[in-house]
Amino acid sequence: MILETFGVEKYVDEFIDSTNYILKVMKYEGSQSSKPSIRAHSDQNLLTPLYQNEVNGLEIQNKDGEWINVKPLPNTFFVMTGESLSVWLNGGLRSTYHRVMMKVSKARCCVGMFATPRGGYQVKAPKELVDDKIGLLFKPFDCEEFLGFYSIHAARGDLELILRLIVMSKILQSIIYVKQ
Ligand SMILES: O=C(O)CCC(=O)C(=O)O
Numbered sequence: 001m002i003l004e005t006f007g008v009e010k011y012v013d014e015f016i017d018s019t020n021y022i023l024k025v026m027k028y029e030g031s032q033s034s035k036p037s038i039r040a041h042s043d044q045n046l047l048t049p050l051y052q053n054e055v056n057g058l059e060i061q062n063k064d065g066e067w068i069n070v071k072p073l074p075n076t077f078f079v080m081t082g083e084s085l086s087v088w089l090n091g092g093l094r095s096t097y098h099r100v101m102m103k104v105s106k107a108r109c110c111v112g113m114f115a116t117p118r119g120g121y122q123v124k125a126p127k128e129l130v131d132d133k134i135g136l137l138f139k140p141f142d143c144e145e146f147l148g149f150y151s152i153h154a155a156r157g158d159l160e161l162i163l164r165l166i167v168m169s170k171i172l173q174s175i176i177y178v179k180q
């Protein structure tokens, strides 16, 4: 549906063939802490459909910086866009900046299907989405290589570098969106 919206549905097969899926089951104990159970971030993959057991906790940030509670609806998936999709669409969709804040004592269970570009596939916007006005906004990259680099540095505790990368990506994002 997203590819159709952007008029690039001819890439659907290539897109699906180059995607891996990781199913993650998460459980958060109930808590009323003011600290997030998952810090604010954007997923680095393509898309994340989430199913929640009707317990609040997920929040997303809007363009004005306000945190909005995502009300879990029965029999409904909530789909978040990741950084790789944003790159593939040449900035056409913004990745969803989100966090988990537990405010109730009831435990929250959540299932997420993380659709991630396969290793060896270069995430690059198709030519139809690159015009003379905005050009190619992001350097093509291999998501698996990037995630490997990211986790090695996170495991080494190289937090300063990670934080710098996150700040840089946020600055780049704001420059790109101001440009648009
Ligand atoms: O539990 C959730 O609703 C979101 C989890 C999440 O953001 C993640 O695992 O990246």
Ligand SMILES: [Fe+2]
Binding pocket: 041, 042, 043, 098
């Ligand atoms: Fe996430």
